[in-house]
Amino acid sequence: MESQLECDVLVVGGGINGVGIARDAAGRGLRVILCDKDDLGAHTSSSSSKLIHGGLRYLEHREFGLVRKALAERELLLRSAPHIMRPLRFVMPHDAGQRPAWLIRAGLFLYDRLAPREFLPGSEAVDLVGHRAGGPLKPAFTRGFVYSDGWVDDARLVVLNALDARERGATVLTHTRATAFERHPAHWMATLVQGERSRRVKARCLVNAAGPWAARIAHVATGAASKRRLRLVKGSHIVVPRLFDHTYAYIFQHPDGRIVFAMPYEGAFTLIGTTDVEFQGDPDEVGISGPETAYLCELANRYFRRQVLPSDVVWSYSGVRPLLEDDAASAAAATRDYLLSHDTAGAPLLSVMGGKITTYRKLAEQAVDWIGPVLGMPRPAWTADALLPGGDLFGNTPDSRGVLEFDRWVSALERRHDWLPPSLALRWARAYGTRVEVLLAGAACLGDLGEEVAPGLYAAELRYLVKHEWATCAADILWRRSKLGLHLPPGCADSIDAWIAAQHRPAGPVALAEPA
Template sequence: MTQESPAAIHDLAVIGGGVNGCGIARDAAGRGAQVLLLERGDLGQGTSSASTKLIHGGLRYLEHREFGLVREALAERERLWGIAPHIIHPMRFVLPWTKGLRPRWMLRLGLFLYDHLGGRQALPATRTIDLRRHVAGAPLRSGFTTGYCYSDGWVDDARLVLLNARDAADRGATVRTRTQVTGLAREAGLWTIDARTAQGAPLRFRARALVNATGPSVLALPGAGQGLTGRRMRLVRGSHIVVPRLFDHDFAYFFQLPDGRIIFAIPYERDFTLIGTTDRDHEGGLDRIAASADEIEYLCAAASRYFARTVAPADVLWSYAGVRPLIDDGSDLPEAATRGYRLDYDAGGEGEAPALHVLGGKITTYRHLAAEAVSLLQPRLPMMRGGDWTATAPLPGGDFPMTGLPALLDGLARDYPFLDAATIDRIGRAYGTCARQWLGDARSMADLGVHFAVGFTQAEAVWQMDREWARTADDMLWRRTKLGLRFTAADVAALDQWVKDRG
């Protein structure tokens, strides 16, 4: 027997728990809609947690004359930093000039535009550096003399998704993870949504409007309507590798390659370096996306062109990949395909419920996309009031000044002296001011319950299960944190057993 949703009719059903879907759910809930968010797996389990972890304008998109996209993304950088200063922070990138590749004048012109297109205020401007004397030149091979140092931002992408969902739920949204949509139908002026739980139990929901934010699966959502007729998407796989730390400073690198592509090398989780990304057309299924052996080899070889220390596949501690759903604009090369987005609005026939399909996009522009999407639906959902409100409203834990993270970390270290410096840093950057809600009045590690490993305790695990929709050790160790890089197999097994015992 199919179980009906407890709410007879939702105003808006959002299908897809990636960054765009969660951003839309948050925005709509904040405008007064009764929102239902359905995700077939864990929040951010797909493309949205497999990015290069950057909030950036996309310097290389200037070459493809995507000035509007770059301007929009640059304008969003400081807005996002302002609403989530715990999970987003500024980062300086070093771009070495390489003889035989893009000329100096082109790099200087591109960086001048990058500094001035998006209304930069708090981030420092580009400057030219001498790599023979600058700290960022020390890990590089000999021969690099001139570099350009510019600003962009870093983000914990999986937690960005999660915090948008948490804020949506705090504003009244119903968030259901591990709920697979199996069919959609327009009936009596509403959408009827059939779904099933992870255990196979059938569910049915009804909504006045629908958003299809399923990312790479956007064209395959069963029964989504006629609004996607003739649309084509280009699925492009981006792969990354994580290796032991290659340098001892906080600068990141932007490296040019002879094939015209670029890669980043970014300080990651204190003890590691993140290298990516590739751009390969993806064929096949979407359930188990992984970096191929030749992509790993490509990234190692690319990094070894610049670093004095050779990077080999044997050095790779972890690799991951995601499939970007790009609008098929006919580009010859996957890296040239637009990173812009399109919102396809399907009003339906007379008396039918509307649908909105989200095609393309990038993590930096998710908030702007969400505001535009909700505004498009607002005339059909009169219960919603107001306009774009998310540009200044902090995400959970981000209610402190965007330059105030050091003070927040100092306060946690003072009040919880039994936590080591690495754990304080990790907790503060993950939870911001919400950290105190689960740390509470603890005066020792024992007050936080079972200590699984490297500062991860029962109190944190309970918070993640009760407030962050975590259901497995994998959810905790690879999305809500990146402690999977530090847990041993025995540590993982102990946590997994605890999760199963708790239910």
């Protein structure tokens, strides 16, 4: 056992809610340690539909409060990180055999007005016969509706929150498992294990943000079952070769009442999802099933001219969403809202239950609004007016310019570094925003980026990801820090792992560090 660490807040769970809370708390002057047993965002938070949205379908379940809360966050989040988020227009083809047109119009009218919009355009009815988005659809779909939401690189959103937390003083420990907890009247003692090394942490408050594992952590910490049950629901997505060449996304209605999205993805692909399946197994072992793949293909084939077969799927991913247990008969109808469970029977314990990516910032703000005062350290909220790392394209204050003039910023980047291949400059702009200058420090030509370890992946980028973004292996880099795994030939993962090993950096977790 090594020396003891001390902090105000120990956060268990490196998904979007955990890193959001760590960032907010560190920004209010609290000493924070965050640990996750795997990579940041390795599970649910990198397995979403990649949307910043209010949740149009939740209106049917009368979840007006959730929808309003999420809609209020849309533009705020888009302004905070315009490099990893962007507006997206959705086309909903009207199926005469399902929801009537007047009901859809009424729902969209409400969706447009539940929260203020500054730059996202409102909804409208469209004639799909003459609309660009109508071309890929079957001839039967002649009418439709268009509305706005947003797209996000979910895994990078997690990393940027962790990066901001660290820069504000937090310690972020990946591949570090919390194995034991002792509760005292004014503090917790926790044991963190990383490989064969372990360390004790004394924390004034414990935050359980373990997602699908939250109930397990709560039981280990308190010895009692949670008062509010979680409903584990698996959502799966498939990726197929591109089915359309425009920038719109689609929202499709299935006869069973479910909603599935089909979205442009990584330039050459279409992303289709998600399913909602009750899940009883180990969240570490989640994967798409044959029936889920068939279901998504079937729904795509109901609308698109070009038919999709399971054999067309080039990649799939699945995540387990920890939803609040309610009286909903189906997983699709279960609430996506969140609950912050406060326990002060001894040292404070905050358990995060439920939630969705769009509301993560608000959830974190409300969490720290409770943590600060209970620890005698009240500080004002701050994240609503803050940028995420790399988001300061046109200054240090969030505004709509970063969203609306992103292409202009990319053009300026290309002029400054005219030796960069345009495709690489655009990928880096989208991934790193202004932090691309850290990656490029000292480089004046392509040769200065070092070895091309895989096509389009240079040593300079790998060094940046290992040093600044907790990347420890090829899977971190190819599937979470980027989606290069979709584009690169077989064998590249081995080359990347070999490169990391050759730099005398561990191919596993980084060493435990003292709090910053």
